[in-house]
Amino acid sequence: MKELLETAQSLWMQCLVEVHDEAELETAVEVGAEIIGINNRDLHTFTTDLAVTQRLAPLVPRGKVLVSESGIFTRDDLRLLSRSRVNAVLVGEALVTAPDVGAKVRELTGQRQTGSVLSGSGMIRVKICGIGTPEDACVAAEAGADFIGMVFVPERHRRIAPDAAKEIVAAVRELDGPSPQMVGLFADQSLEEVNDTVAHCGLDAVQLCGKESVEYTAAVDCQVIKVVHVPASYRAPDDVPQLAERVAQYADDGCLVTLDRLVEGIQGGTGQSFNLDVAASLAHRGGDFLLAGGLTPANVGRIISAVRALGCRRIQRHRDPWQEGPPQNSAVHQQRQRYRRRPHRLGLAARGKSEYN
Numbered sequence: 418m419k420e421l422l423e424t425a426q427s428l429w430m431q432c433l434v435e436v437h438d439e440a441e442l443e444t445a446v447e448v449g450a451e452i453i454g455i456n457n458r459d460l461h462t463f464t465t466d467l468a469v470t471q472r473l474a475p476l477v478p479r480g481k482v483l484v485s486e487s488g489i490f491t492r493d494d495l496r497l498l499s500r501s502r503v504n505a506v507l508v509g510e511a512l513v514t515a516p517d518v519g520a521k522v523r524e525l526t527g528q529r530q531t532g533s534v535l536s537g538s539g540m541i542r543v544k545i546c547g548i549g550t551p552e553d554a555c556v557a558a559e560a561g562a563d564f565i566g567m568v569f570v571p572e573r574h575r576r577i578a579p580d581a582a583k584e585i586v587a588a589v590r591e592l593d594g595p596s597p598q599m600v601g602l603f604a605d606q607s608l609e610e611v612n613d614t615v616a617h618c619g620l621d622a623v624q625l626c627g628k629e630s631v632e633y634t635a636a637v638d639c640q641v642i643k644v645v646h647v648p649a650s651y652r653a654p655d656d657v658p659q660l661a662e663r664v665a666q667y668a669d670d671g672c673l674v675t676l677d678r679l680v681e682g683i684q685g686g687t688g689q690s691f692n693l694d695v696a697a698s699l700a701h702r703g704g705d706f707l708l709a710g711g712l713t714p715a716n717v718g719r720i721i722s723a724v725r726a727l728g729c730r731r732i733q734r735h736r737d738p739w740q741e742g743p744p745q746n747s748a749v750h751q752q753r754q755r756y757r758r759r760p761h762r763l764g765l766a767a768r769g770k771s772e773y774n
């Protein structure tokens with residue numbers, strides 16, 4: 418297996434190494450597999466059980482890409498798996514037996530058939546934050562939000578109680594069709610409080626808006642969105658490597674990163690943005706992040722275009738010291754260039770519904 422992995426790597430390919438029990442997982446880790454697939458199907462009996470992922474996922478070392486494979490049919494299955502910090506899923510039977518494959522993919526990925534321009538392409542994901550009532554949550558969900566955020570940060574005016582959040586989660590889940598991921602926002606609170614709130618409300622993810630460490634994020638019982646605050650003084654390209662390093666620390670550990678404006682003493686919801694050249698520069702390196710801070714109906718379209726356009730233009734015009742590597746025109750170089758010109762996935766986080774009225 419080691420030899421196969423090395424050969425694949427030398428050909429610039431990645432291997433998905435599949436396991437079904439503890440012993441196979443141990444071997445996969447020992448030989449240095451970076452992408453580990455947990456097969457929920459027992460290949461002797463062909464029965465599937467997502468409990469296999471739930472049992473093995475905590476044994477996968479941090480930093481590996483974890484794929485849960487087989488036996489995945491519904492969005493609830495995905496919700497369950499997201500609590501095991503799965504990075505990706507492999508779906509077969511649910512798609513080949515679906516009468517409308519496109520509709521099934523949309524259902525599983527939580528996209529809406531008639532989604533907005535922003536979410537319709539599947540490239541931009543939208544998070545609506547600071548929701549405080551089931552009615553507002555349902556408006557956001559029906560408008561196509563991908564994530565709905567509820568604030569649990571002490572002393573913030575949009576803070577809601579866990580019981581109120583639980584009702585909001587239930588109301589959204591009762592809606593027909595795919596539902597957004599329900600996210601709880603916290604800042605420098607105890608792990609016990611975060612995990613208890615996740616369990617109590619049935620949250621899909623948490624957004625950590627304080628100075629939480631990578632180790633802290635690893636101990637949270639569900640998917641994590643980590644906010645990385647960007648000082649107003651940051652400029653591209655000078656400050657981008659430093660920012661990219663901070664982002665990578667969390668992203669490499671499986672967090673989705675949100676970039677938001679740094680305002681000392683306030684963890685979010687400031688209504689202020691940062692220099693978008695910095696976000697564009699980070700995006701063109703292939704970073705997958707949510708962009709937050711000062712987004713309004715008046716500026717959001719322009720910001721999306723600006724960040725994407727700047728990101729793409731720079732790939733072509735400027736040599737990027739970060740991407741120094743194989744000599745120009747080598748096969749590896751050409752492959753990298755192709756990869757980098759793929760459109761970037763960029764998410765946007767916006768404040769509660771009042772700004773959208």
Ligand SMILES: O=C(O)c1ccccc1NCC(=O)[C@H](O)[C@H](O)COP(=O)(O)O
Nearest residue numbers: 546570684685686687688689709710711
């Ligand atoms: O929004 C809040 O009230 C809030 C309180 C405490 C910590 C974080 C908070 N919000 C985080 C978000 O995701 C906001 O949407 C993000 O900071 C952007 O806010 P804004 O600039 O006001 O659009």
